[in-house]
Amino acid sequence: MIKGGKGGGNTKTGLAFEGKTDLASFLKRQKGYEVRGDKVFYNNEQVARVFKKHGFYDFLEELGIDWTKCISKQLFPDHCLYVVTHNTLFVIECKFQQVRGSVDEKLQTCDFKKKQYQKLLAPANIDVEYVYLLSNWFRDESYKDVLDYIISVRCQYYFEYIPLAKFGLPVPPAGGERPTER
Numbered sequence: 001m002i003k004g005g006k007g008g009g010n011t012k013t014g015l016a017f018e019g020k021t022d023l024a025s026f027l028k029r030q031k032g033y034e035v036r037g038d039k040v041f042y043n044n045e046q047v048a049r050v051f052k053k054h055g056f057y058d059f060l061e062e063l064g065i066d067w068t069k070c071i072s073k074q075l076f077p078d079h080c081l082y083v084v085t086h087n088t089l090f091v092i093e094c095k096f097q098q099v100r101g102s103v104d105e106k107l108q109t110c111d112f113k114k115k116q117y118q119k120l121l122a123p124a125n126i127d128v129e130y131v132y133l134l135s136n137w138f139r140d141e142s143y144k145d146v147l148d149y150i151i152s153v154r155c156q157y158y159f160e161y162i163p164l165a166k167f168g169l170p171v172p173p174a175g176g177e178r179p180t181e182r
Helices: 023-028 055-062 103-124 141-152
Strands: 014-016 033-035 041-043 046-053 079-083 088-094 129-134 157-158 159-163
Touching: 023 033, 023 046, 033 103, 041 129, 046 055, 055 079, 103 141, 129 159, 141 157, 157 159
Parallel strands: 088 129, 129 157
Antiparallel strands: 014 159, 033 041, 041 046, 046 079, 079 088
16 A cells, blocks of 8 residues: 555565564565575565664664764664665654554654654765554544655655565565465
8 A cells, every 4th residue: 555545556565564564574475585684685686684673773883883973862763674776774663553642643753763864874875765654543534634744754654565666676576475384
């Protein structure tokens, strides 16, 4: 489903929200994809890297970036996908909600957080995209203003699903998910 809830797609070619989404596990299940450590390969060619929480800081260290010289407080992303061919880091925050609560206000912090990630990655000249993967709870009309705000500050959101093509990753041919082992 694309932002704003319009359109649709085959959930086998995108990151589906499953309450507890894991990007690396999802990619491993796709035909042609392999994940070795934090490196993502498609048909044996490295296309991306994946990080969660503290793993992002290992990436910064590799780049020679001392986060303490860029920002005053660490950020711990749900998921990061660095797409090598596009030199872009996608910060993916997964928000699942079934009742009103603190997540409501967290959605309003995307502009600040995106700017913090941009400050962190500026020395490496890496572009940053900030994306929410939201549960259907957020389709409620009461979220219209905050969803409009997310778009207005050049962040993005998707409901339940983000297509691989959104990240600029190769999309496996039809039937792209490997059978689940039992």
